[in-house]
Each structure stands twice: as C-alpha cells, then as structure tokens.
Amino acid sequence: MSLGESSTPIGKVRGLGASGEGGEHWLTERVTSIALLLLGTWLIASLLLLPDLGQRTVLEWLHAPSGAVPMALLIVIGFKHALDGMKVVVDDYVHEPGNNFALNTLLLFLAIGGGALALFALARIAFGGVA
Amino acid sequence: MVVSILHRATGVALSIAGLAVLAWWLLAVSSGPDAYATFTKAAASPLGLVVLIGLTWSFFQHLLSGIRHLVMDTGAAFELGVNKTFAILTIVGSVLLTAVLWFYILQVRS
Numbered sequence: 750m751s752l753g754e755s756s757t758p759i760g761k762v763r764g765l766g767a768s769g770e771g772g773e774h775w776l777t778e779r780v781t782s783i784a785l786l787l788l789g790t791w792l793i794a795s796l797l798l799l800p801d802l803g804q805r806t807v808l809e810w811l812h813a814p815s816g817a818v819p820m821a822l823l824i825v826i827g828f829k830h831a832l833d834g835m836k837v838v839v840d841d842y843v844h845e846p847g848n849n850f851a852l853n854t855l856l857l858f859l860a861i862g863g864g865a866l867a868l869f870a871l872a873r874i875a876f877g878g879v880a
Numbered sequence: 881m882v883v884s885i886l887h888r889a890t891g892v893a894l895s896i897a898g899l900a901v902l903a904w905w906l907l908a909v910s911s912g913p914d915a916y917a918t919f920t921k922a923a924a925s926p927l928g929l930v931v932l933i934g935l936t937w938s939f940f941q942h943l944l945s946g947i948r949h950l951v952m953d954t955g956a957a958f959e960l961g962v963n964k965t966f967a968i969l970t971i972v973g974s975v976l977l978t979a980v981l982w983f984y985i986l987q988v989r990s
Contacts, residue, residue, distance in 0.1 A: 779953065782946050789939060793981070804916035807909050820906075827902070831895035838892060863903055870906035877910070 774833060781830040788823040809879055817875040824871065828864035832856060883967040887945040890938035898935050933982055940974035 799806055810816040835856050843849045908919035922928045948966050951957050957966055
C-alpha cells in the first residue's frame with residue numbers, strides 16, 4: 750500500500766506514518782550518532798595519548814577544560830543516544846501498551862539518573878582541587 | 881542480516897554495560913585513589929578484561945555498522961553485492977581495530 754492511500758491529508762502534509770510521530774526521533778538518533786563518532790574517537794585517542802591511566806593523571810586530564818568539556822558532551826549525548834536506541838528495541842519487542850510504557854519510563858529514569866550521576870562525578874573532578 | 885542484529889546487540893551492550901562502566905570510572909576518579917584502585921582491580925581481573933575487550937569490540941562494530949546505516953539512509957549501497965561486502969567489512973574492521981588496540985595496550989604499553 751502506498752503512503753498516498755494509507756495516510757490522512759494532514760499526515761501526508763506532515764510526512765507522518767501510522768504512528769503519528771517518530772520523524773524527530775529518527776533524525777535525533779542520526780545526528781547524535783555523528784557526534785558520538787567524533788566523541789568516541791576522541792575518548793579512545795585521549796586514553797591512548799595519556800602517559801598512564803593512574804587516578805592522578807586522569808584527574809588532571811578531566812580537570813582541564815580540554816578534557817572536561819568533550820567528556821560532558823560525551824555523557825549527555827551518549828545517554829541520549831542510548832535512550833533513543835533502547836526505545837526502538839523496546840517498541841519493536843514489547844507491544845502491550847502498559848508494559849511498553851512501563852519499560853520506556855524505566856529506561857528514561859535510568860538514562861537521566863545515570864547521566865546525572867556521571868555528570869556529577871565529572872563536575873566534582875572539573876571544579877574540585879587537584880591536590 | 882547478521883550485521884543488523886549485531887548493530888542492535890552491541891547498541892544494547894554499550895547502553896547498559898558501556899555507560900555503567902563509564903559512570904563507575906568517572907565516580908572512581910572523582911572519589912580518590914582508594915576508589916580508583918577498586919575500579920582498576922576489577923577492570924584488570926579476567927572478567928573485567930573480557931568486559932572491556934567486549935565493549936571495545938562493541939564500540940567499533942556499532943560505529944562501523946552505524947556508518948553503514950548512515951550511508952544506506954542516503955539510498956546508496958542497496959545493491960546485493962555492495963551491501964554484502966560493506967556488511968562483511970564492518971565485522972573485519974571491528975575485529976581488526978579491537979585486536980590492534982588491545983595488542984597495543986597489553987603488549988606495547990604495559
């Protein structure tokens with residue numbers, strides 16, 4: 750069946766399919782993936798370039814803006830991309846509306862909670878003393 | 881087919897184990913030498929190494945098959961031959977990158 754037959758006029762104008770949403774989610778997933786391509790490569794390159802991976806060395810690296818800012822971006826965009834991706838998996842396999850809502854809500858809380866925890870740790874490193 | 885499933889599986893692994901390790905690592909760094917020693921002890925254990933190497937491979941596999949998906953989003957590489965070659969290359973690439981990286985970490989640096 751072509752889109753022309755199955756969609757309502759307003760749906761056709763907005764380019765939406767049967768779900769009534771998803772275009773923005775689809776695009777966000779791709780834009781964040783490109784950002785993570787850069788940030789992930791940055792993380793691996795940085796870890797390889799550090800003289801060692803001792804606590805002191807890592808602390809000094811993430812205390813400087815050149816380390817702290819990309820790491821903050823990696824945390825925020827990484828958790829967002831993970832949440833978007835996990836939602837696709839949940840929506841594909843969990844069809845019962847109640848269970849779907851419960852699982853997606855749990856994932857939302859985990860992503861925001863985990864992201865906040867990681868950002869808090871990074872803030873403590875970035876704004877704390879390096880003594 | 882296989883690469884598409886791998887993209888999903890590695891994505892789930894990175895979302896759960898990958899981000900958990902990242903958060904634990906940052907918390908350990910921020911908490912001081914003692915907490916960091918606990919983290920590195922776990923990371924250097926046999927199970928820790930399996931997890932870290934597995935996450936490294938997951939990262940490279942997800943990255944390369946992600947690039948493949950971006951290319952296919954443009955409508956390119958749907959021809960059977962090209963598509964299959966591209967899919968196989970993501971696996972060859974991710975295994976190769978993981979092997980080179982961990983050979984360097986375990987043999988050259990330590």
